[in-house]
Amino acid sequence: MPGFWSIFADAFGLIFAWDPDLLEIIGLSLRVTLTAVALSCLIGLPLGAAAGAFRFPGRTVLVVLLNAAMGMPPVVVGLLVYLMLSAAGPLGTLGLLYTPTAMIIAQTLLVTPIIAALTRQVVADLNVEYAEQFASLQVGPLDRITAYLWDARYTLLTVALAGFGRAVAEVGAVMIVGGNIDHATRVMTTSIALETSKGNLELALALGVILLTLAVIVNALVMSVRASAVRAAYA
Template structure:
């Protein structure tokens, strides 16, 4: 029991002391995750909006693929990205393997289908609601997508936060393509796994506390945005 409390005290001590190693790991985690989420949104929002707002050949197949890719196993994504970036892979000359860029690519591959699939559902529901108004006003394709995206802005922020929550907790893919190299590619999740195996429980628990805090914050933001969307809808 004393050992447990000493580890817990030491972990919170690292957090409140702004331990340099801790701050470095958290900073890299946030940089990698936020970059991946922004890229995923830039790809996923338009793709999901097009699939949700229009009927075209292959739309059903695209929807099935997006929904299926939402459940991609992270280790499989990590393996595929590793093969692409390895010396014998097509992107090997870029020398991106075991760099933060490789981790961003892996997280982007994981998060983009989630963002696109959720965006498609949101936009499709809105499009059904406004279809008669769009038809009567003769709204063109570009203006239709723009209007739908703007009206769904609160829901899309929730989608982005869901993608962030998925990315920040990822360990399988990033450890394969990043290598968990100290001061280079070591992020919160991979460090927790490594330090726990080494018996350095204070640092592992400190990072766990930070990760849980981020998860609670993201969920609180999601709930707040949903409440704001409801209020805006009835305003």
């Protein structure tokens, strides 16, 4: 078995050599995660804004469900998506199981409650400040939601980045619905688990380094966006 430091050297060698297998796995990971986060934002931002800005029947239930779904175990989400997409499920005829599309669906279901719940809190705080003004100006519901989302754009960008960080590090759900198929549905997290079990520690470590680097980049972006928001508030 190779030594500790030689494994590190080989792992960084794979990264700096732009190993094709490594690049393929990273590319699929980013494609799946970015698509899922984009869909989650399209659903979660307006849903959370509506829950934060308005009172309507079932709002309390919706808020409770969103907050509870934030902590839903990924394997449970993966199981539910698997049941929906399997041959015996209602969407089985679409043939989506063990495809990147199935992985996108699972990640979207995981990330959407996070984005919606955090957006609801942000908009609820804004609504305390602007509700009376909007009411006096007779601003319509759609215009009000649009105004809140635009005013909180810096904060909501950090929400989206948090969703990205949650999705890119997910392993349980995508393993269940994607199957971890080589050159088809193998992403960074599932590859790390598989290659470690196979003893291919160099590739596993290289992917781990990339994943940690993405985490650092996301956190740096969050801090940068927050700083920009503070400067914009005092400009």
